[in-house]
Amino acid sequence: IKKIGILTAGGDCPGLNAAIRGVGKTAILKYGMKVYGFSSGYLGLINGEYRKLDEKSLSGILTLGGTILGTSREKPFKQGEYEDYIGSKPDRILENYDRLGLNALICIGGNGTMKTAGKLQELGLNVIGVPKTIDNDVWGTDMTFGFDSAVNIATEAIDRMHTTANSHKRIMVVEVMGHHTGWLTLFSGVAGGGDMIILPEIDWSPEVLKEYLLRRLDAGKPYSIVVVAEGIKLPKKRSKKKPESAGAVLAGMIQNLTGIETRETILGYIQRGGTPSPRDRIIATELGAYAAGMAANREFGRMGAYKGYNLVSVGLDEVAGKIKYVPTDHPLIQHARSIDTCFGDGMP
Ligand code: F6P
Numbered sequence: 001i002k003k004i005g006i007l008t009a010g011g012d013c014p015g016l017n018a019a020i021r022g023v024g025k026t027a028i029l030k031y032g033m034k035v036y037g038f039s040s041g042y043l044g045l046i047n048g049e050y051r052k053l054d055e056k057s058l059s060g061i062l063t064l065g066g067t068i069l070g071t072s073r074e075k076p077f078k079q080g081e082y083e084d085y086i087g088s089k090p091d092r093i094l095e096n097y098d099r100l101g102l103n104a105l106i107c108i109g110g111n112g113t114m115k116t117a118g119k120l121q122e123l124g125l126n127v128i129g130v131p132k133t134i135d136n137d138v139w140g141t142d143m144t145f146g147f148d149s150a151v152n153i154a155t156e157a158i159d160r161m162h163t164t165a166n167s168h169k170r171i172m173v174v175e176v177m178g179h180h181t182g183w184l185t186l187f188s189g190v191a192g193g194g195d196m197i198i199l200p201e202i203d204w205s206p207e208v209l210k211e212y213l214l215r216r217l218d219a220g221k222p223y224s225i226v227v228v229a230e231g232i233k234l235p236k237k238r239s240k241k242k243p244e245s246a247g248a249v250l251a252g253m254i255q256n257l258t259g260i261e262t263r264e265t266i267l268g269y270i271q272r273g274g275t276p277s278p279r280d281r282i283i284a285t286e287l288g289a290y291a292a293g294m295a296a297n298r299e300f301g302r303m304g305a306y307k308g309y310n311l312v313s314v315g316l317d318e319v320a321g322k323i324k325y326v327p328t329d330h331p332l333i334q335h336a337r338s339i340d341t342c343f344g345d346g347m348p
Pocket of ligand 1: 110135
């Protein structure tokens, strides 16, 4: 293996540059490969936009947030408008891969990226996946980098809710990202001392919310913190106006049900920005170096993954199209219940 390409695709997260550095430096220094970085995810691969990455360009980026390569949510296998005229996107990818003389392509991304990576492998490219996302929802790996940093950011935000909630004797609803899963909400909710944690994986009912929050008030606890995942199931909307956020809907509902003044905070993109945590730097560096090793060993059509603390690889065909949900019997849920945290599905 002499030449490899790298790209970062999907929503960004802290640790992407650490991973690019891990792949690139290992490929160059350990295996003597040439490394090319494509711009803006699969878009750069389609449009032939790339640059050579040498050791110097990979230095000093470990702690940087975002991605030096840029990213996009481009899905090359989705049919586009002018395709007959300019050629199909997969054809153009194949052309660019061959023109550059690449022997392998490392795709760093989440679920969508792994799905496309699997299709590119079927098309005849040699593809290796590296899992990243703040959502921690990539199937086949116990850990994705980006998650730990986001847990830290969301936890700090929840910590700050306690004092203002106490001053005003309010209920504070904090909405956390995570797409369709509740990993980020569960971990930051427990770390931030959330009284109630609402996840997409656990069915909740307004009656339980009301009963639990009023019980806290009766017990002399003047405020409550509710941590809610953006992806929870919401009651049917009454109007067709723009979609309401889970946090806003829940806050309105809680205030109506309990009569207690309630405010919502949507954490949004601050959860994805900024420097990676030490743990994410380590995970990203390890996964990156491991992926370069997979290329050297011609382990194609697979994704680097953690099983516990061990690095392994899993087939992209196994990963594609799946989502890793929080198991409802996750030990952290059980332990949180034992300290009176409510998950909206009955009294803890
Ligand atoms: O996958 C990461 C994530 O931040 C999710 O938590 C969120 O639902 C989504 O991306 C937001 O996507 P976009 O960047 O397209 O707004």
